[in-house]
Amino acid sequence: xxxxxxxxxxxxxxxxxxxxxxxxxxxxxxxxxxxxxxxxxxxxxxxxxxxxxxxxxxxxxxxxxxxxxxxxxxxxxxxxxxxxxxxxxxxxxxxxxxxxxxxxxxxxxxxxxx
Amino acid sequence: xxxxxxxxxxxxxxxxxxxxxxxxxxxxxxxxxxxxxxxxxxxxxxxxxxxxxxxxxxxxxxxxxxxxxxxxxxxxxxxxxxxxxxxxxxxxxxxxxxxxxxxxxxxxxxx
Numbered sequence: 188x189x190x191x192x193x194x195x196x197x198x199x200x201x202x203x204x205x206x207x208x209x210x211x212x213x214x215x216x217x218x219x220x221x222x223x224x225x226x227x228x229x230x231x232x233x234x235x236x237x238x239x240x241x242x243x244x245x246x247x248x249x250x251x252x253x254x255x256x257x258x259x260x261x262x263x264x265x266x267x268x269x270x271x272x273x274x275x276x277x278x279x280x281x282x283x284x285x286x287x288x289x290x291x292x293x294x295x296x297x298x299x300x301x
Numbered sequence: 302x303x304x305x306x307x308x309x310x311x312x313x314x315x316x317x318x319x320x321x322x323x324x325x326x327x328x329x330x331x332x333x334x335x336x337x338x339x340x341x342x343x344x345x346x347x348x349x350x351x352x353x354x355x356x357x358x359x360x361x362x363x364x365x366x367x368x369x370x371x372x373x374x375x376x377x378x379x380x381x382x383x384x385x386x387x388x389x390x391x392x393x394x395x396x397x398x399x400x401x402x403x404x405x406x407x408x409x410x411x412x
Contacts (some may be wrong), residue, residue, distance in 0.1 A: 191344075218398060229404035230345070230390070237398050245399065277344050284398040287333055292344030 189213050193278050193293035200268045200300045208263040208296050210278030218281040219261040220290065221245075221253065223274040230277065236261055237284075268300045303328045305393055305403035313409045314381055322376040322406050324391035331393040334367055334374050339388045339405065348389075349376075381410045 191212045200206055210219065220235040222245075232245030236255040250272060252264045261280075265272060275297050279290040306325045314320050324334070332353050337345035351358045351367045351374070358365050364377040378385050388405040395401035 220399075222402075227404070230402040232395075232399055232401070235399060246401075279344075287350075289335070289347035289350065290337075290345070290392075290400060292346070294344050295342070 191278055191280055191291050191293035193276070193296045195296060196294065197297050198299070200265075200298065202269060202300060204268050205264070205266050206268065206298075207265075208276055208278075208298075210261045210263070210280075210293060212259055212261075212278075212280040212291070214280060214282070214291065215258070216280035216282050216291070217258070218284065219255065220279045220281075221251075221261065221263045222277045222279065223247065224277060224295075225274050233263065233276075265298075268298075270300045272298065273300045274298060303395065303401070305329075305391060305401060307389075307391060307403040307406045309404060309406070311407040311409055313411065316382060316410055316412050318381055320378040320381045320385065320408055320410070322389050322408065324374040324376065324403055326372050326393055329372070329393050329395075333394060334365075335392045335400070336363075336365055336374075336376050337390040337392060337402075339390060345390055345402075378408070381408075383410050383412055386410050 194209045221233040222230040231247045234253040239258040242253045254262045275295045278293045304327045335350045336348045339345040362379045366375045388407045390405040392400045392402045
């Protein structure tokens with residue numbers, strides 16, 4: 188029962204470097220989401236996907252790109268990392284639309300950009 | 302603009318008492334409202350979902366109310382225990398398939 192798995196769990200980057208966060212779910216869920224969580228800001232939606240091959244922008248998409256080539260995986264990319272992207276990133280998946288059923292979250296990926 | 306407000310101050314209560322957390326919202330017409338629990342260093346975990354036509358929902362020691370006139374949800378934990386200490390998040394529909402979260406309220410239950 189892995190659920191939602193995020194890799195890596197921790198990463199330190201220098202400004203301008205690129206990286207990809209991987210989210211994998213084994214529940215055959217259609218919907219997948221990337222949130223970031225910052226102190227005092229709560230969870231904010233970056234990008235989401237309503238099915239394989241689809242992506243859409245959330246509340247704070249700038250500086251990030253995503254891909255959903257396989258139903259079980261949702262990748263979040265940072266092309267040129269900035270200190271403002273220092274955050275904890277959470278991936279979530281849902282069987283139905285997020286607002287009608289529960290979201291299953293991963294354990295988070297803590298990213299520091301120096 | 303749309304807003305979800307949860308008390309930013311931590312709620313401190315004694316073991317055995319009932320904890321009541323508040324979620325207020327503006328400029329939403331949510332059909333559903335959800336509550337999640339988040340422990341330090343962990344991802345949020347779903348607790349309860351309540352529909353707009355349900356005034357109250359219960360699950361074990363948890364009770365949620367949803368007043369669409371007041372635009373408010375109350376989350377109650379009865380007979381609270383130290384293990385209930387966590388941050389509790391409410392969440393509302395913000396788009397066809399997206400969910401927006403409040404900033405959460407930390408609950409501290411002391412023995």
